[in-house]
Amino acid sequence: MKKQLLPLVLLLFTFCQEKAAPPNPISPIPDERQIAWQKLEYYGFIHFNMNTFSDREWGFGDEKPEQFNPTALDARQWARIASEAGMKGLIITAKHHDGFCLWPSAYTEHSVKNSPWRDGKGDLIREFADACREYGLKVGIYYSPWDRNHPDYGKPEYITYMRNQLTELLTNYGDIFEVWFDGANGGTGWYGGANEERKVDKLTYYDWPTTHQLVRDLQPGAMLFSDAGPDVRWVGNEHGFAYESTWSNLMRDSVYAGMPEYSDKWASGQENGTHWVPAESDVSIRPGWYYHAYEDHKVKTLPQLMEIFYKSIGRNSSLLINFPVDTRGLIHENDEKAILQFAAKVREDFETNLAQDAEISASLELGKGYEAELTIDGDYNTYWTVPGGQIESQLELDFGNEINFNRLLLQEFTPLGQRVKSFSLEVEKDGAWVKIASGTTIGYKRILRFPDVNAQKIRIRFEDGKDIPVISELGVYSAPKLLLAPEIKREKSGLVTLVSPDEGLEIRYSLDGSEPSQTYQEPFLVEKATTLQVLSADPNSGQKSEISRKDMEVPKAKWESSGERAIDENPATYFTSSDNELIVDLGEKLTIEGFTYLPMQARYPSGHITEYTFWVSLDGKNWQKISSGEFSNVVNSPIEQFIRFDPTEAKFIKLQALKTADGNSATVGELGVLTR
Numbered sequence: 104m105k106k107q108l109l110p111l112v113l114l115l116f117t118f119c120q121e122k123a124a125p126p127n128p129i130s131p132i133p134d135e136r137q138i139a140w141q142k143l144e145y146y147g148f149i150h151f152n153m154n155t156f157s158d159r160e161w162g163f164g165d166e167k168p169e170q171f172n173p174t175a176l177d178a179r180q181w182a183r184i185a186s187e188a189g190m191k192g193l194i195i196t197a198k199h200h201d202g203f204c205l206w207p208s209a210y211t212e213h214s215v216k217n218s219p220w221r222d223g224k225g226d227l228i229r230e231f232a233d234a235c236r237e238y239g240l241k242v243g244i245y246y247s248p249w250d251r252n253h254p255d256y257g258k259p260e261y262i263t264y265m266r267n268q269l270t271e272l273l274t275n276y277g278d279i280f281e282v283w284f285d286g287a288n289g290g291t292g293w294y295g296g297a298n299e300e301r302k303v304d305k306l307t308y309y310d311w312p313t314t315h316q317l318v319r320d321l322q323p324g325a326m327l328f329s330d331a332g333p334d335v336r337w338v339g340n341e342h343g344f345a346y347e348s349t350w351s352n353l354m355r356d357s358v359y360a361g362m363p364e365y366s367d368k369w370a371s372g373q374e375n376g377t378h379w380v381p382a383e384s385d386v387s388i389r390p391g392w393y394y395h396a397y398e399d400h401k402v403k404t405l406p407q408l409m410e411i412f413y414k415s416i417g418r419n420s421s422l423l424i425n426f427p428v429d430t431r432g433l434i435h436e437n438d439e440k441a442i443l444q445f446a447a448k449v450r451e452d453f454e455t456n457l458a459q460d461a462e463i464s465a466s467l468e469l470g471k472g473y474e475a476e477l478t479i480d481g482d483y484n485t486y487w488t489v490p491g492g493q494i495e496s497q498l499e500l501d502f503g504n505e506i507n508f509n510r511l512l513l514q515e516f517t518p519l520g521q522r523v524k525s526f527s528l529e530v531e532k533d534g535a536w537v538k539i540a541s542g543t544t545i546g547y548k549r550i551l552r553f554p555d556v557n558a559q560k561i562r563i564r565f566e567d568g569k570d571i572p573v574i575s576e577l578g579v580y581s582a583p584k585l586l587l588a589p590e591i592k593r594e595k596s597g598l599v600t601l602v603s604p605d606e607g608l609e610i611r612y613s614l615d616g617s618e619p620s621q622t623y624q625e626p627f628l629v630e631k632a633t634t635l636q637v638l639s640a641d642p643n644s645g646q647k648s649e650i651s652r653k654d655m656e657v658p659k660a661k662w663e664s665s666g667e668r669a670i671d672e673n674p675a676t677y678f679t680s681s682d683n684e685l686i687v688d689l690g691e692k693l694t695i696e697g698f699t700y701l702p703m704q705a706r707y708p709s710g711h712i713t714e715y716t717f718w719v720s721l722d723g724k725n726w727q728k729i730s731s732g733e734f735s736n737v738v739n740s741p742i743e744q745f746i747r748f749d750p751t752e753a754k755f756i757k758l759q760a761l762k763t764a765d766g767n768s769a770t771v772g773e774l775g776v777l778t779r
């Protein structure tokens with residue numbers, strides 16, 4: 104053969120080679136419905152129902168339909184925001200524990216049909232479904248099995264009621280992608296006036312197999328959610344965090360919805376789980392699931408939302424973020440801003456997959472059709488794998504020149520089962536391989552975050568697995584830093600800590616009102632009243648965050664009080680005063696020009712002071728009244744209150760509550776003075 108012909112023949116030979124048989128799936132594997140759902144990754148929750156108007160998280164069941172009266176409801180606004188945020192669907196609380204129905208069910212009077220909203224002619228599930236479809240979103244239904252309104256709850260008749268209602272919901276509103284059955288159920292309630300506690304056997308009462316079959320018959324494409332699946336399981340917490348090791352495999356027959364030990368024992372899935380029941384991480388964008396005006400200032404921050412993203416989607420789980428729609432019937436401006444910032448940051452972090460320009464090779468390859476290149480082709484359905492039995496194997500990438508990166512993304516081809524148990528990432532440094540990150544499970548998607556690293560060559564070692572690795576996609580990214588101002592924390596001693604919003608940033612500060620230029624290395628004492636200014640800077644790009652400014656008061660180091668928790672500089676703790684006053688010994692004579700009152704910040708507020716008197720004393724015995732007045736709107740907006748008065752000398756201060764919002768003993772999150 105002529106020498107020149109050899110490459111051509113080799114090429115032809117490779118071309119004609121048969122594609123090897125694919126590896127055998129390892130049980131359990133997802134069904135078609137689960138495979139389609141998995142790709143959604145990210146969708147939203149709408150908690151909007153009677154609780155929105157009763158200002159509760161769990162209604163008792165004795166609420167009146169007349170209370171349900173949104174003033175400007177617009178489901179299209181919800182759908183627009185969800186779609187702009189990149190969500191693929193929305194799930195709405197059609198009926199929560201209090202039993203009120205957002206659609207005019209034929210089986211109860213406790214619904215929108217007896218409310219003033221749209222003169223009783225409204226059907227919110229219809230408006231919701233129409234709006235979702237207009238914006239290309241899938242439609243999901245949350246239905247609480249527990250019903251604190253229904254007289255028959257606990258009896259067999261209620262199960263018939265529940266199935267009748269599900270039939271309405273699953274036949275009249277088009278395709279439903281997920282049906283969400285809450286695990287919280289059974290307890291006290293109004294129950295048609297009985298007003299008692301009703302316990303049910305969570306395992307048997309609902310006869311779940313029959314109810315599930317009903318859903319299957321009416322909506323064959325719908326995923327069934329509950330603690331126990333059968334299709335998708337609860338992640339076991341309401342923070343939106345999956346686990347370092349998260350299996351889609353679950354010992355499903357050992358689990359039932361609402362079982363007390365679920366979170367600790369089952370929620371992370373099991374390597375040897377018998378069924379494919381992937382995790383869904385649910386979390387609210389505010390502390391509560393329902394809207395409370397007093398949480399308007401507590402919408403999750405961008406760093407918090409990014410943490411949720413990396414600990415849910417980045418850990419083999421889908422992400423369900425909740426919007427507590429407000430009493431107008433709209434997603435609040437603060438929530439909209441937060442979710443859109445989050446979506447923009449996720450897009451920014453994953454804008455360019457640097458692996459796609461790399462040269463990739465594998466230590467082993469099963470053969471034609473399973474090449475390493477298939478992990479960077481952007482197609483989930485093609486994958487790299489190795490010959491049977493060769494669990495330990497690796498992929499190597501050469502970027503051609505040194506690049507900077509801080510994220511590794513891996514996806515297993517889950518239709519063949521979840522396999523990988525441990526892997527690591529190494530970079531080549533001066534001719535040697537250095538490990539910089541590692542992980543355990545991968546599943547549908549796994550993202551590792553690590554400090555910036557520069558390298559030309561990397562390798563991913565698959566070290567252990569249930570069987571050979573089958574990898575669909577691989578991504579390497581250089582996520583820009585979260586360039587936000589650092590968080591300022593202060594202790595009672597006056598010690599200030601600056602918390603960086605991201606790794607690898609430089610923190611700068613100033614204490615004299617000038618542009619922050621001093622580099623922050625460790626916590627420092629601020630002993631006088633002054634203004635602290637801080638910023639974060641990215642040493643690589645030279646970019647800086649906005650400056651955040653905080654007026655610091657004299658430290659509370661010398662302060663003493665029986666209400667220690669009100670002067671500990673920790674806004675999360677609070678003091679409850681049985682005699683409705685709080686006295687503080689300042690430890691020295693100060694000239695003060697005002698005081699500050701931070702209402703308690705706990706989840707369920709109580710004892711917010713609405714009318715006060717403020718006193719000063721030099722000896723702790725003779726008191727002088729300095730100021731008296733009202734903290735207006737403190738219930739709806741429990742932010743720090745600033746009260747100013749003419750300068751006066753004080754060694755002791757006393758805040759007296761003349762009235763609290765709910766008549767309970769006064770509470771104080773934090774008390775402070777103003778000396779400037």
Ligand code: FUL
Nearest residue numbers: 160161285286287385392
């Ligand atoms: C929980 C419920 O009790 C909450 O109110 C909320 O609906 C959340 C999503 O699930 O179990």
